[in-house]
Amino acid sequence: MTALPPGAIDCDLHPAPPSVAALLPYLEPHWADAAGHRGLHELETIAWPPNAPLSCRPDWRDGAARPGSDPERLIGDAVDGFGTRYAILNCLYGAPMLYSEDMAAGFTRALNDWLRAEWLDRDPRLRASILVPPHAPELAAEEIGRAAQDRRFVQVLLPVMGETPPGRRINWPVYAAAERAGLPVAFHAGSAYRHPPTPVGWPSYLAEDYAAQATAFQSALTSLIAEGVFQKFPDLTVVFAESGVAWLPAHLWRLAKYWRGLRMEVPWVDRSPEEIVRERVRFTIQPFDAPEEPDAVARLLDHIGSDDMLLFATDYPHWQFDGMGALPEGLPETLVQRIAVDNPLNTYPRLGEGEP
Ligand code: ZN
Numbered sequence: 001m002t003a004l005p006p007g008a009i010d011c012d013l014h015p016a017p018p019s020v021a022a023l024l025p026y027l028e029p030h031w032a033d034a035a036g037h038r039g040l041h042e043l044e045t046i047a048w049p050p051n052a053p054l055s056c057r058p059d060w061r062d063g064a065a066r067p068g069s070d071p072e073r074l075i076g077d078a079v080d081g082f083g084t085r086y087a088i089l090n091c092l093y094g095a096p097m098l099y100s101e102d103m104a105a106g107f108t109r110a111l112n113d114w115l116r117a118e119w120l121d122r123d124p125r126l127r128a129s130i131l132v133p134p135h136a137p138e139l140a141a142e143e144i145g146r147a148a149q150d151r152r153f154v155q156v157l158l159p160v161m162g163e164t165p166p167g168r169r170i171n172w173p174v175y176a177a178a179e180r181a182g183l184p185v186a187f188h189a190g191s192a193y194r195h196p197p198t199p200v201g202w203p204s205y206l207a208e209d210y211a212a213q214a215t216a217f218q219s220a221l222t223s224l225i226a227e228g229v230f231q232k233f234p235d236l237t238v239v240f241a242e243s244g245v246a247w248l249p250a251h252l253w254r255l256a257k258y259w260r261g262l263r264m265e266v267p268w269v270d271r272s273p274e275e276i277v278r279e280r281v282r283f284t285i286q287p288f289d290a291p292e293e294p295d296a297v298a299r300l301l302d303h304i305g306s307d308d309m310l311l312f313a314t315d316y317p318h319w320q321f322d323g324m325g326a327l328p329e330g331l332p333e334t335l336v337q338r339i340a341v342d343n344p345l346n347t348y349p350r351l352g353e354g355e356p
Helices: 020-026 029-038 071-082 101-118 137-147 169-181 206-226 248-265 273-280 294-304 333-347
Strands: 009-013 086-089 126-131 153-161 185-191 238-241 281-284
Touching: 009 071, 009 238, 009 333, 020 029, 020 101, 029 101, 101 126, 101 137, 126 137, 137 153, 137 169, 153 169, 153 206, 169 185, 185 206, 206 238, 206 248, 206 273, 248 273, 248 294, 273 281
Parallel strands: 009 086, 086 126, 126 153, 153 185, 185 238, 238 281
Antiparallel strands: none
16 A cells, blocks of 8 residues: 655545534524425435445445544544545535525535534644535635635535536636635536536436546536636636546547647637646546556556646545555655645645645
């Protein structure tokens, strides 16, 4: 098992979303009343049914308790367990699936306040992402401005499948607000379910949904590049969380090839997509979707073509992540240092504040 260096940073782990009852103290009175009137008890996670085997490794399952629901257990298993310096909580709450923009904004606001009080205040190693309603960009921007005042929030979190392709201009207020606050925008596997998760229609099984996430990330990446998001927001970093990375070299090859042929259509894309991605997009490494042989991993990393792009993550407590062997085998020590420490510190400027 590859050992983590001191100061490692876990860039993707998952506290279980709260029940509506647990969120009530953080909801504005109007939304607390609305939850009562509607008989709303749960807003399920985005694509993570809590009882599905995929939602928790058996060794992290704790009887009937919802995986990731006990802060002390998460801190013991994942933060103490891996000895990480910081761990970034990505709470995959279902509020982005609500059709009412106002209600989604009300519930994401409460969720961010709940994260602050129930998790961040509990352990100085915890950091979190700001959840926002993806289909209400102006309200999302407002929430970024509000929540980002607490510097323990280190990025903005969106499901990779929202209402529109993420590069579209309607989404730009989110990127403007994130850039203003100095926060990366993370797209995590998951959907607001405005569209089928596969381009050929609605699938029947969770396995199909999960496998389709990689194609959603490809489409999201293409949209961000083609619409000129990286030119419009020169200081914005994008993180792909739980996206997998094995698809990246082949997709970039294809994208760069067609960009060369069709660039007159998108003159603002003034560099090869490969260059843009290497400079501006980062990827969490769990679950690592490549063969286990060190040679195959080395070849993949060679094809990716940069040591700066991968971020250590455990994806705790989900089942498909590699448990205590969260880093691929056979990586050179210098690359492990980059993935576990240097790249996260460069991606998340707020993490370095107060560091010697
Ligand atoms: Zn994840």
